[in-house]
Amino acid sequence: MKLIADLNIAPRTVAFLRSRGHDVVRVDDVLAPTAVDQRIVDFARADGRTVLTHDLDFSAIVALSGESVPSIISLRLRSARVEIVNRRLEAVLSTVESEVLTGAIVTVEDDTVRCRLVPIT
Secondary structure, three states, rough: EEEEOOOOOHHHHHHHHHHHEEEEEEOOOOOOOOHHHHHHHHHHHHHHHHHOOOOOHHHHHHHHHHOOOOOOEEEEEEOOOOOHHHHHEEEEEHHHHHHHHHOOEEEEEEEOEEEEEEOOO
């Protein structure tokens, strides 16, 4: 899966995902660390990447855009500890890959995963 990790995603999680074969860049690898959310969405769209974040703003930007890309994976976990995030992502990413490839907003919680296909009509 091609991902762009928001700055609120730990570098250790980025490294973990890379070790699992995912093509992951972190925002500060490709954009200014001060890049606004819309710029990150634009980059993800142009580069065919899914935004991985803890921030709900990305879901709103994509939902309101009327477009089917980029997909968003929004982490809504009780803990942002790297080990917990990594374990949850490892369990979830393969199960949502087809939705992400077609365009979706995916919300990952501790015990559930919700997928909403985009564009939202």
